Amino acid sequence: MAEDYQIGPDPSLLLVDDDEIFLNRLARAMEKRGFAVTRAASVAEARAAVAEHAPAHAVVDLRLEDGNGLDVVDALREAREDTRIVVLTGYGAIATAVAAVKMGATDYLSKPADADDVTRALLARGDTLPPPPETPMSADRVRWEHIQRVYEQCDRNVSETARRLHMHRRTLQRILAKRSPR
Structure with missing residues (x-):
């Protein structure tokens, strides 16, 4: 390519x-x-x-x-x-x-x-936008990536991550326990 x-x-x-x-x-x-x-x-x-x-x-x-x-x-x-x-x-x-x-x-x-x-x-030149990606990430994957990033920035502290993301701690724990979406 x-x-x-x-x-x-x-x-x-x-x-x-x-x-x-x-x-x-x-x-x-x-x-x-x-x-x-x-x-x-x-x-x-x-x-x-x-x-x-x-x-x-x-x-x-x-x-x-x-x-x-x-x-x-x-x-x-x-x-x-x-x-x-x-x-x-x-x-x-x-x-x-x-x-x-x-x-x-x-x-x-x-x-x-x-x-x-x-x-x-x-x-990209002129007023034309570049074409969309061939295989964009799914919305679930983007959400998961964001949660992982905040989790790492909070030094893997689930309670602090949940507070910053305005999520319930148990919900966050369930998300973190799962594999990444595709």
């Missing part, structure tokens, strides 16, 4: 995410598609990378340990106006999507997004 993409004359791509496993996996996949990838795990690293060489493409996580990914979007826009920027987030909300686009992001994707989704969003 990598040969279907037309990257253009400048294949530089900055990936910014504090999830090291996701960052490395996405970097390898994007390199296979022909991008010249630079990785950054924080706002500070991303700003340094942008100062050294402003990329033609960027994929930026919205929430980073040392700040907000929108700060990186702003730095990218200041350094190079034509950078195609995709903002990724585990918390898809209309308000953050609007903020990201107003600051100059080209597209906004909810995690988990695969390399094909990211590539389509980066390379």
